Amino acid sequence: MRIVFMGTPEFAVPSLKLLVEQNYNIVAVVTQPDRPKGRKKTLTPPPVKEAALSLGLPVLQPERMKSADAVAAVAELRPDLIVTAAYGQILPKGVLDLPRLGCINVHGSLLPKYRGGAPIQRSIMNGESSTGVTIMYMAEGLDTGDMISVVELPITDEDTSGTMFGKLSIAGAELLGRTLPSIIAGEAKAVPQQNELATYAPNLTRADERIDWNKPARAIFNQVRGLSPMAGAFTYLNGEVFKVWACSADDEAGDPASNAPGTVLRADNNGIQVQTGKGVLSLKEIQPAGKKTMNAADWLKGARLEAGTLFGDGGAE
Structure with missing residues (x-):
């Protein structure tokens, strides 16, 4: 043989x-x-x-x-x-x-x-x-x-x-x-x-990696898991790439009618809570532009992220 x-x-x-x-x-x-x-x-x-x-x-x-x-x-x-x-x-x-x-x-x-x-x-x-x-x-x-x-x-x-x-x-x-x-x-x-x-699984593109905050929290949670630890899912914060490596989802929390999808609801020791199209996504491990992957709570000790800040605002492909 x-x-x-x-x-x-x-x-x-x-x-x-x-x-x-x-x-x-x-x-x-x-x-x-x-x-x-x-x-x-x-x-x-x-x-x-x-x-x-x-x-x-x-x-x-x-x-x-x-x-x-x-x-x-x-x-x-x-x-x-x-x-x-x-x-x-x-x-x-x-x-x-x-x-x-x-x-x-x-x-x-x-x-x-x-x-x-x-x-x-x-x-x-x-x-x-x-x-x-x-x-x-x-x-x-x-x-x-x-x-x-x-x-x-x-x-x-x-x-x-x-x-x-x-x-x-x-x-x-x-x-x-x-x-x-x-x-x-x-x-x-x-x-x-x-x-x-038959269904198809084409190779991933940059578009597959960008978070659409209009989607339900559960869908974004799956996207983040599916892209980790290879490419990573990303959004924009103040016009710069902001990657999300780990998160959790609560599809029953939040209110997209009161807060636009992508809006930061809270940023504290529990992480960063973001409104989605349905539910709230809690960011646990993140990677701001120019930095290494870190715990969201640790990043918040030296960075200011106020409630009402909008993720996904700005940024060019």
């Missing part, structure tokens, strides 16, 4: 490590190129590359998997099976047709819901009570292939994208370990997706 593994972020690392621990023959790891990161734009390898090198595995980093050179490089590896997990690029037909056992993907949602690049974040942002991992055969469409196995996990109010990425990465690796023997033996039972039930 010659396996090529394709993945990029931390989500994919447990699946790669499981394959090595279970003594599968990984002939190469394909991942995205190193990218600039942080304020200093330091060229940084993706987590899968770091894991692969620590495991002594050869690494390929094509800029575009659809390029003829990239397809040829994978073809030279003569894979029997390609395993992908959050690789970040769509595989062309020339790659999908290479392995005799096909290409399988460890996808972070309960397909056919949340096809696409940001299934975990959007599941939380949309207020789902559960999500999961689906292992599927890859096809030319976007996450449209037949499903092989599924595991479901609950999403609690305490969960963020960060915690769910961790849970699902482990669950996905364990599911992969249980599923591979049947694939290799040719006994896997693949089930076609019900395309009429």
Whole structure:
């Protein structure tokens, strides 16, 4: 068995490590190129590359998997099976047709819901009570292939994208370990997706990160959790970006008829209470412009924020 593994972020690392621990023959790891990161734009390898090198595995980093050179490089590896997990690029037909056992993907949602690049974040942002991992055969469409196995996990109010990425990465690796023997033996039972039930989870944009105070407190609460700890949800305060990393929601409090959505109702040791389109959002962890993430109550010790101040006022994209 010659396996090529394709993945990029931390989500994919447990699946790669499981394959090595279970003594599968990984002939190469394909991942995205190193990218600039942080304020200093330091060229940084993706987590899968770091894991692969620590495991002594050869690494390929094509800029575009659809390029003829990239397809040829994978073809030279003569894979029997390609395993992908959050690789970040769509595989062309020339790659999908290479392995005799096909290409399988460890996808972070309960397909056919949340096809696409940001299934975990959007599941939380949309207020789902559960999500999961689906292992599927890859096809030319976007996450449209037949499903092989599924595991479901609950999403609690305490969960963020960060915690769910961790849970699902482990669950996905364990599911992969249980599923591979049947694939290799040719006994896997693949089930076609019900395309009429499909929903999509496109990659996040700047617009997804901006808080709309006209929405209910619960919806903003889900948005904040879904964007933490990656990009973070933001609003504007005095024309400058003001990020919200943690909060709580009370949909029965406040009165949008008396206070415009985005109005600060109170700022004290309990945090910052803001009127929304329905209910009140209490900001717990925040990041004012030019500062580090901090507890809202701690920030208020050295900053003045009066009741009646309006969040979201001003600011340019």
